[in-house]
Amino acid sequence: MDVAVIGASMTQFGQRDAWIRELIAEAGEACLADAAVAPDEVDHLYVSNMASGEFEGQGGIMNALAHDLGLMPAYSERVDQTSSSGGAGIYEAWQSIASGASEMTLLVGGEKMTHRTTAEATDVIASITHPVEYKHGVTLPSFAGMTARHYLERFDAPRDSLAKVAAKNHANGVDNPHAQFQKEVDVETILDSPIVADPLRLYDFCPITDGSAALMFCPVDVAEEYTDDYAVVSGIGGATDTHVVHERDDPTVMGGVVESGKQAYEMAGIGPDDVDVAELHDMFTILEFLQMEGLDFADHGEAWKDVEAGRTERDGELPINTSGGLKSKGHPLGASGVAQGYEIYKQVIADAGPRQVEADTALACNVGGFGNCVITTIMEASQ
């Protein structure tokens, strides 16, 4: 059964007073309204979230949301796939409709993080590492630093090319009213910012963020009862790489990106050249290169040249992260993959406002851990 997306919402991302229950209720209610779906029409509810228990001590948030929005007796489930929980939620929601188990599925992703210090939040995220990594104080930013060094040294890429990823995504974020940062940052400021994980600096990393986003899914034939402007989930794939990051044969290849991308392309019956716009998981600037290469937008070791040439800017041949990416939107873990879905949905239904590019086919790649779990989603315009 072909699966459609008929509505979407996203809260303000940033430092919010709201706690996790309030954040996901805000996005969930707005999504019901956007899709013009009544609470009692929802058959399945998925809530993407990595760590509400660890961050806030609140468990069972799928149940809390179902009650707050009056969705009972809908089937409800919390989806955790670390940073790719949102993408995994899209996968679950797609599956629920494609299988015929649900005729109307609400997906809400959310995370509440900013009440913790950066060190504490970093530790919650680092809890995904293997004990032999964790005991050395290995964090996700440190994986990014090691991988960036290896990439720059091996492919003779200039350090500036990573800064240009951050500058591009911040420039795009200026036009996203939901973004945590809506201001441009120039390459010089990025290269002068404090070192976080050498050679990467503060502006190579996304901030710590509160926020929530939501999508409404149903079969295509049901979608037509609600709206003419819907998106079709034409391809989706998910894959897992090693838990221990240094065990991968090539530190510059994310197997989960390659594999999930292949699955999504094959299901959609398209190739990388057919993609008009993409949201990539720029939790760290270096990840944008690794995903561009893993998804075959660029040859191995060459993505930096496309960034240097401006090919991935909003007016370029393949705009990447028109939303501003995680860099400027912020990265509320469980919300991020859903917010990527929000952007590509808006792009293909031509409702992205000042961020709009010409796009019939859009792709989102949501990376969990340091490429440990990856979901790639392709949406196409209904007409």
Added chain:
Amino acid sequence: MTFDAHICQNGHVTYPGHTLCPECHEPQTDTVDLADRTGEVVTWTTSTATPPGVRAPNTIAIVEFDVSDATDGGDDSVRAIGQVTEDDDVETGDAVEPVYAEELRDPEAGIKEPASQGWDGYRFRPVQ
């Protein structure tokens, strides 16, 4: 203490070990101790924003060890990750040797249950 990498019957080596070999799915039945070997730095970083209980700054390296003598024609090398010894600097390609440390970070300060894992291990020191 030993710094064991684990080997299956087909000579595939991993550090750390796994229940089944990720390559061929046979059990890992043998080990090779990396503690007395010299390795080479593949890449490294110095992290300034470290989590609770971790030294700051924290220099970490991925190091590759030649284990071709221990695998009977299997894998030639295995990689490990670890801190670099205090006050030492490394560059990619440098030779390093493992040095035992009793406590790599404060087990009480982080999110993981202290009893759930070991906290001692090997740091990497540049070979002069």
